[in-house]
Amino acid sequence: MKTMIALGIKPVDSQERAPGRRWSLLEKVLLGLTPRQYLSQAVRNPMNWILGLAMVVGLPFILERFIFGLGAVTHSSNDYPWGLFLGFGLFCMVPLSASGFMLGTTVEIFGRHDFEPIERLALLNGLLGYLFAVVYLLVDLGQPWRLPYPMTVAFGPAAVLFLVGWHVATYLSVQIAEVSASFFEWMNWLWGKRFIRRIAVGLTVSGIILSTLHQGALGALFTYAPGKIHPLWYSSSFQWIHFFCSSIPGGLCMVIAVSTIVSKTMAWRCDETFKNSLDRLTVSLAKGASMGLITYLTIKLIAVAHDNEWAYLATGWGQWYLFEIFFGVVLPLVLFARGIRYNQVGLIRFAAFVTIFGIVLNRLNTALVAFNWKLYQEIPHWKEIVISLAIFALYVATYRFILYRLPILFAMKPLPQEVPVAAAETVRAHNTPEPAPVAAYRTGLDK
Amino acid sequence: MxxxxxxxxxxxxxxxxxxxxxxxxxxxxASGSFEGYPDGMGVLVDLTRCIGCRSCEAACNKEQGLAPPAQSFEDKSVFDQTFHGGQKRRTDENAYTVVNRYDPEGATKPVYRKSQCNHCNEPACLTSCFVNAYTKTREGAVIYNSKVCVGCRNCMIACPFQVPAYSYSSAFNPMIKKCIFCYETRLKNGQPPACVGICPQEALTFGYRDELLKIGRARIKANPDRYVDHIYGESEVGGTAWMYLSSAPFEQVGFDTTMGKEPIINNVxxxxxxxxxxxxxxxxxxxxxxxxxxxxxxxxxxxxxxxxxx
CATH class of the missing domain: 1.10.287 (Helix Hairpins)
Known part of the structure; x- marks a missing residue:
């Protein structure tokens, strides 16, 4: 794409190709390139090859799973019912997708419109994370075609998983609605965008409720297995709040990480507002993540004290637990503190990646490593890893496909005659006495 | 505005x-704990009487129409098998009950222990299931409806006895496989399950759970030297329909004695x-x-x- 831009081609960022001539849908999908140009840039991009390779390698094994059963490609067993698909796909993807409700709350509830340049990225990150958590789930379920059963055929309302199922489904719809604002803008369907703006607060509040509960519920799922999970990773009283609390830095750091990657790899797609505010927003997000992390550290230690598990810290399991706490929580806290104090954005970005590592490590430890600690440790089948990577590649590809097109990292320039309408709309929606900066970002009036 | x-x-x-x-x-x-239906049935397993003949395994296999085993039910070498992590045999999709041999410290002869679903009063599998596939029947059995099962395998995570098995090899209709107390064929009609019927040693006693507790206590009282003074399953995880008497400490014959008296759901x-x-x-x-x-x-x-x- 960089080569194309060097040749003087400008990717679609407005409704009009030339005065009086709108982009057609196909032209928008092709980013304003001719099919030939589009193909040549796609072939030149090494990332496409890497993602394509991961998917091509994984596809036969996914087919194998659906033709010969889970037993053929996983080490799931009667002792270890859950493997990497849930351990990584569900239990890691969901906390890392808490970004949607975090930034939604910041902007819509607390009225911090200065976070708007990154809000849409956070919303999209949330939506795709959940969507692909469900994809991982579909691969893992014994009879995936029955996924709607808990909503239609048979109800087990006292089960934690019932709550997870309902809430993830509802929250996915909420997130689709939130992200659809960008889609409507891209399609130039301003009525849709207006409608979403009108229900934004309602959507955001339901997002907070649903997120609190199902992030917590994923933790509560493990409280069914008190004797199976090592006591250091288990807390009957606090498991749900550990999972919920750690999802906050998880989601925020995922936004830092993704914004870092896109600002390096697809700078052409980021507009000036995004680029100029990114460093400032990164520091702000890091402050939020630090508060989440320090709270998480505290309640993790409270759980050890509450169940009087100090003696376990002296064992091998204790060392592994301390490794997780030091490298996954304490180290990023120190790095964030330093980065925020001296305004070292690079350090903060590094710390965000470390935090993500810490969250992933915690979830894998709870779901796989410390599970059945009295029996034995199961190593996932290599095909499980290949399939997981293939789905992750599909996730990255979808993520990129959307970021390339929808006005997530940039503002779509509206049709000239619609500017006053759109501007007025933004004013009304935000209810701000000084609409100028907001409108400037959303409508590109000042460019 | x-x-x-x-x-x-x-x-x-x-x-x-x-x-x-x-x-x-x-x-x-938050309702109080459920202590089982008043006329719930159960089985008392007396490990001191079991000789490890495995006829219960054979009877179960026949009654439930399971696949024939790799080794015949007369073959005693299966007691020497160990699996992943040094584990002994466990229940799986083709064996709803298995007998294992243990050599507790100081014992002159081995102890055999039959395991199967214990049919909890407040089953963890039932409470963890989001499609309500499990039912605790009035007769005391915990049965399973494969027609609604989605295959999330949360019940396997939840079961403190590691009982439910899954037919991982099936791609199109995998389901949970576990002992159902011969509910459809026998228990519903007031008959004991197949394994109890065949036991040559009367190691398995079928009856009302309340009565079984009295029998168990009477046996311990009559032979205090022969038994550990505990009926395993009387109160473990809220009480189970299948209960055990043993001469050796329970933790030495394959029982988890750390799970406490609260039903699993109380943790949630x-x-x-x-x-x-x-x-x-x-x-x-x-x-x-x-x-x-x-x-x-x-x-x-x-x-x-x-x-x-x-």
Whole structure:
């Protein structure tokens, strides 16, 4: 794409190709390139090859799973019912997708419109994370075609998983609605965008409720297995709040990480507002993540004290637990503190990646490593890893496909005659006495 | 402006009440513990009587129409098999019950222990199932409906006895496989399960759970030197329909003695109790935050959006 831009081609960022001539849908999908140009840039991009390779390698094994059963490609067993698909796909993807409700709350509830340049990225990150958590789930379920059963055929309302199922489904719809604002803008369907703006607060509040509960519920799922999970990773009283609390830095750091990657790899797609505010927003997000992390550290230690598990810290399991706490929580806290104090954005970005590592490590430890600690440790089948990577590649590809097109990292320039309408709309929606900066970002009036 | 607020308020309230309709998720879980149906049946397994003949395994296999075993049921070498992590044999999709041999410290002869689903009073599998595939029947059996099972395998995570097995080899109709107390073929008609019927040693006693507890206590009282003074399953995880008497300490013959007396679901109640509170409090709390934050914008603090961007 960089080569194309060097040749003087400008990717679609407005409704009009030339005065009086709108982009057609196909032209928008092709980013304003001719099919030939589009193909040549796609072939030149090494990332496409890497993602394509991961998917091509994984596809036969996914087919194998659906033709010969889970037993053929996983080490799931009667002792270890859950493997990497849930351990990584569900239990890691969901906390890392808490970004949607975090930034939604910041902007819509607390009225911090200065976070708007990154809000849409956070919303999209949330939506795709959940969507692909469900994809991982579909691969893992014994009879995936029955996924709607808990909503239609048979109800087990006292089960934690019932709550997870309902809430993830509802929250996915909420997130689709939130992200659809960008889609409507891209399609130039301003009525849709207006409608979403009108229900934004309602959507955001339901997002907070649903997120609190199902992030917590994923933790509560493990409280069914008190004797199976090592006591250091288990807390009957606090498991749900550990999972919920750690999802906050998880989601925020995922936004830092993704914004870092896109600002390096697809700078052409980021507009000036995004680029100029990114460093400032990164520091702000890091402050939020630090508060989440320090709270998480505290309640993790409270759980050890509450169940009087100090003696376990002296064992091998204790060392592994301390490794997780030091490298996954304490180290990023120190790095964030330093980065925020001296305004070292690079350090903060590094710390965000470390935090993500810490969250992933915690979830894998709870779901796989410390599970059945009295029996034995199961190593996932290599095909499980290949399939997981293939789905992750599909996730990255979808993520990129959307970021390339929808006005997530940039503002779509509206049709000239619609500017006053759109501007007025933004004013009304935000209810701000000084609409100028907001409108400037959303409508590109000042460019 | 005021119209806007009202509309927003309505929308928010609607979202809130929509969420509250999901509140059955936390239906009366705090009710007292359930100690089993009054006329629930059970089986008392007396390990001191078991000789490890495996005829119960054979009877179960036949009754339930399971696949023939790799080694015949007369073959005693299976007692020497060990699996992943040094584990002994366990129940699986083709064996709803297995007998294992243990050599407890100081014992002159080995102890054999039959394992199968213990048919808990408050089954963890049942409470963890989001499609209600499990039922605890009046007769005491925990049965399973494969027609609604989605295959999440949460019941396998939840079962403290590691009983439910899954037919991982099936791609199109995998299901949970476990002992169902011969419910359809026998228990429903008041008959003992196949394994009890065949036992040549009367190691398995079928009867009302209440009666079995009395029998167990009487045996311990009559032979205090022969038995450990404990009926395993009387109170473990809220009590089970299948219970055990043993001459050797239970932890030496393959039992987990650390699981406590509370049903598994009690560990989850802390979370389930917070669900209605979050559903009820969050809408007002966060809509309130929203209103508070908006008010501030009109004050002297100004809004934050006129920092760098303008």
């Amino acid at each position: 005021s119209g806007m607020s009202r509309r927003k308020f309505l929308v928010t309230s609607l979202a809130g009440s929509a969420a509250v309709t999901l509140a059955p998720a936390c239906k009366a879980m 109640k802390d979370f389930l109790g917070t669900v209605p509170m979050v559903l009820a409090i969050w809408p007002a709390l966060f809509t309130g935050f929203h209103l508070l934050a908006k008010r501030q914008e009109h004050g002297t603090e100004g809004d934050h959006s006129n920092n760098e961007e303008s």
